[in-house]
Amino acid sequence: MKIALVGNPNVGKSVIFNALTGSYATVSNYPGTTVEVAKGVWRFGGHVANIIDTPGVNSLNALSEDEKVTCDILRSDIGCIVHVADSKNLKRSLLLTLELAKLGIPLVLCLNMADEARERGIEIDARKLAERLGIEVVETVAVTGEGVSRLKDAIRKARLPHVAIDIIPGKHETVKPQEMMSLVKRTRVAENIAKSVLSVSGNLKASIAEKIGSLTIKPVTGIPILIGVLVFMYFFVGRFAAGTLVDILQEGFFGKWVNPFFIDIADKYIRSNMLKDFLVGDYGIITMAVTYAFAIILPIVTAFFLFFGVLEDSGYLPRLSVLSDRVFKVIGLNGRAILPVILGLGCGTMATLTTRILDTKKERIVVTLLLALTIPCSAQLGVIMGLLGSISLKATILWVLVLLSVLISVGFAASKIVPGERSPFIQELAPIRMPKISNIIVKTFARLKWYLKEAVPLFLLGTTVLFVLDKLWILRWLEKALSPLVVHFLGLPEKITSVFILGFLRRDYGAAGLYAFSKSGALNNIQILVSLVVITLFVPCIAQFFVTVKERGVKVALIIGVFVFLFAILAGGALNFALKHLVEMGVAII
Amino acid sequence: MERSQKIEEALSVIWEEREKKITGRPSVGNSILEKVKEAMLGDLEKDGYVAQGGDSVKLTPVGEAKAKDIIRRQRLAERLLIDVLELGRREMDTSACAIEHILSKEVEESICTLLGHPKECPHGHPIPSGECCAKAKGLLESIVVPLSKLSPGETGKVVYILTAKHPQIHKLMSFGIVPGVSITVHQIFPSYVIKVEETQVALEKEIADEIHVKRMRQ
Numbered sequence: 058m059k060i061a062l063v064g065n066p067n068v069g070k071s072v073i074f075n076a077l078t079g080s081y082a083t084v085s086n087y088p089g090t091t092v093e094v095a096k097g098v099w100r101f102g103g104h105v106a107n108i109i110d111t112p113g114v115n116s117l118n119a120l121s122e123d124e125k126v127t128c129d130i131l132r133s134d135i136g137c138i139v140h141v142a143d144s145k146n147l148k149r150s151l152l153l154t155l156e157l158a159k160l161g162i163p164l165v166l167c168l169n170m171a172d173e174a175r176e177r178g179i180e181i182d183a184r185k186l187a188e189r190l191g192i193e194v195v196e197t198v199a200v201t202g203e204g205v206s207r208l209k210d211a212i213r214k215a216r217l218p219h220v221a222i223d224i225i226p227g228k229h230e231t232v233k234p235q236e237m238m239s240l241v242k243r244t245r246v247a248e249n250i251a252k253s254v255l256s257v258s259g260n261l262k263a264s265i266a267e268k269i270g271s272l273t274i275k276p277v278t279g280i281p282i283l284i285g286v287l288v289f290m291y292f293f294v295g296r297f298a299a300g301t302l303v304d305i306l307q308e309g310f311f312g313k314w315v316n317p318f319f320i321d322i323a324d325k326y327i328r329s330n331m332l333k334d335f336l337v338g339d340y341g342i343i344t345m346a347v348t349y350a351f352a353i354i355l356p357i358v359t360a361f362f363l364f365f366g367v368l369e370d371s372g373y374l375p376r377l378s379v380l381s382d383r384v385f386k387v388i389g390l391n392g393r394a395i396l397p398v399i400l401g402l403g404c405g406t407m408a409t410l411t412t413r414i415l416d417t418k419k420e421r422i423v424v425t426l427l428l429a430l431t432i433p434c435s436a437q438l439g440v441i442m443g444l445l446g447s448i449s450l451k452a453t454i455l456w457v458l459v460l461l462s463v464l465i466s467v468g469f470a471a472s473k474i475v476p477g478e479r480s481p482f483i484q485e486l487a488p489i490r491m492p493k494i495s496n497i498i499v500k501t502f503a504r505l506k507w508y509l510k511e512a513v514p515l516f517l518l519g520t521t522v523l524f525v526l527d528k529l530w531i532l533r534w535l536e537k538a539l540s541p542l543v544v545h546f547l548g549l550p551e552k553i554t555s556v557f558i559l560g561f562l563r564r565d566y567g568a569a570g571l572y573a574f575s576k577s578g579a580l581n582n583i584q585i586l587v588s589l590v591v592i593t594l595f596v597p598c599i600a601q602f603f604v605t606v607k608e609r610g611v612k613v614a615l616i617i618g619v620f621v622f623l624f625a626i627l628a629g630g631a632l633n634f635a636l637k638h639l640v641e642m643g644v645a646i647i
Numbered sequence: 648m649e650r651s652q653k654i655e656e657a658l659s660v661i662w663e664e665r666e667k668k669i670t671g672r673p674s675v676g677n678s679i680l681e682k683v684k685e686a687m688l689g690d691l692e693k694d695g696y697v698a699q700g701g702d703s704v705k706l707t708p709v710g711e712a713k714a715k716d717i718i719r720r721q722r723l724a725e726r727l728l729i730d731v732l733e734l735g736r737r738e739m740d741t742s743a744c745a746i747e748h749i750l751s752k753e754v755e756e757s758i759c760t761l762l763g764h765p766k767e768c769p770h771g772h773p774i775p776s777g778e779c780c781a782k783a784k785g786l787l788e789s790i791v792v793p794l795s796k797l798s799p800g801e802t803g804k805v806v807y808i809l810t811a812k813h814p815q816i817h818k819l820m821s822f823g824i825v826p827g828v829s830i831t832v833h834q835i836f837p838s839y840v841i842k843v844e845e846t847q848v849a850l851e852k853e854i855a856d857e858i859h860v861k862r863m864r865q
Binding site for chain 1: 815
């Protein structure tokens, strides 16, 4: 039997999914976390059911991408639908219940987040609601597990709904006024049912969470809060993780223990120089790939994922759209674009998938381009912050300004060139919640696992490529051949070419190479800044490129790839030129 | 039905048919016959409301003005019944037909002002604008206003949503923003933030302009 979890966005479908299947689908506090359909197995009393977690939908009209995905799933042979609903928004949830009831599939209504409803003085007579709808209704608090076993019982007893919904006329709801009317009628039915089972007691005073929530969206308080969040991130990820932790791991643990240990073993037991170099040489699997992956990148992404998890679960992220809508308007987008952009600071690949929440094709293309060009991913960002932290605050600000101006000018140009429309800004704001430490830890582990699975093979591959290029003298040749570009145009040492080659495979790997390179004292401040700008703007990593192909098509992906590559080099050259001339004129910017 | 009423009905039929791009003499004639139960085109020509001869029915300037008037009154009456008196569709259709004939110019203008000079009837057809609409241009305070006119902390009950874009209405509705619900405005800058039930929604001014609400007195 197939069981589909369906519901409005951000009501906790994935938490229910995890509770039923025991596997893990990412859980956050913002609408649109589930972009890919998750499937899992639920075993009960000798039976096996396939559970499908769907992206949140507000109706079944298949207007948005998410709605299409969910409608398709509902059309395949589904044995039972579990409608996961937000208890505190009963009326709105019932609108969807009524639509689901029309499908003629056994239905269970799961009133989730019952605790939040209780806090607000909202009580629902679940038994009466079950009578009115003719289905099983269960109240749950999925994050604590409350009511989950009752939900399992209810699913086993799932039956076809018996609501007097024949009041809803016509199936064709395409003409505007008619639809208004039929939806108005559906609203009346929903309202009528809600009224008979709801009792709102106590005064609904704004809770502390709500007060914090409104502070985050008012410019006077919201902008300082945003700056505070960014500064905290700089210190936690850039200084603590990329600085202190990486020092301990890279120079201490790997530099003093791991690498000498393996070099020692290699010296003793391996005859072939080639093999020795392959393992522990300049471009060695252990001395380069493993060291970069575990001593530089791992601590940084761990810190970032922890920090980001807190942000996600607090409900803060969608609120940024309120502050940023007017900025995004300039580049032909709306405030909703902030979500993929911010998620891009986590991982560009995931963020490219999240562009699906945007309404028009134009918006998706522009954001995909900006993600490929301007938004550094967590690992890269951490390394970059670590490097910038070692120069000066001025350099950090300059780097941010260069990126912001690229973001706005390229975004502006793209919005003029890419055909299509901007959609108006409408965004649901998730409630501010106290993040649950357990969920953040589970989520961070899941992401780290995913990260290691995806990144480490590419690190190994990249190192092998470099090793082969080096041994065949192609690396020297490339360095020479690209020297006019790298040395004269960008003002960087020849050797840095290898870093850019790594950057082709993964941006963070390139950044890590840069990190190791500059730690050895081979670069001056201008060179560090120029190479940072180039590596930030540089081509998206392979995974992000493939996702771009999948989401936007080969043509768009290739255009984006070529543009980004050329733009990165040009921007780096321009910056190098400007900074050098300023220095000659006696103006030391950094 | 009195003679004058029949003429008004017939003129409104011609107007409505014209909105559907139907002007052929036989089909318009039939529609009139169906509604008024009498062939009226000849009389209308005689009274100077409809141009003589030709294959298509054309209103004369006098007929045009009179038809516009009656359509305006009819659609304003519909809005009044639905938005303010909150009647159902069926009651609306029967009552609006009766009301339109007895509205005086003054009453018509005050209804229009009260409703905030609406631009569309509940069926989605345009309401011809009157003198009061030109004068008002948002200066007069009316009971039904765009959501964007509310200040933070104020509450309004949604009366109708006016937008040409289908997906937009749909999106609003799926957030629970449908006629009849109460909306509280939390913030108006840099974006509008409103609350419907327990859902908080942020939207830009252009959307807030399209949602028309009845201001609730605290």
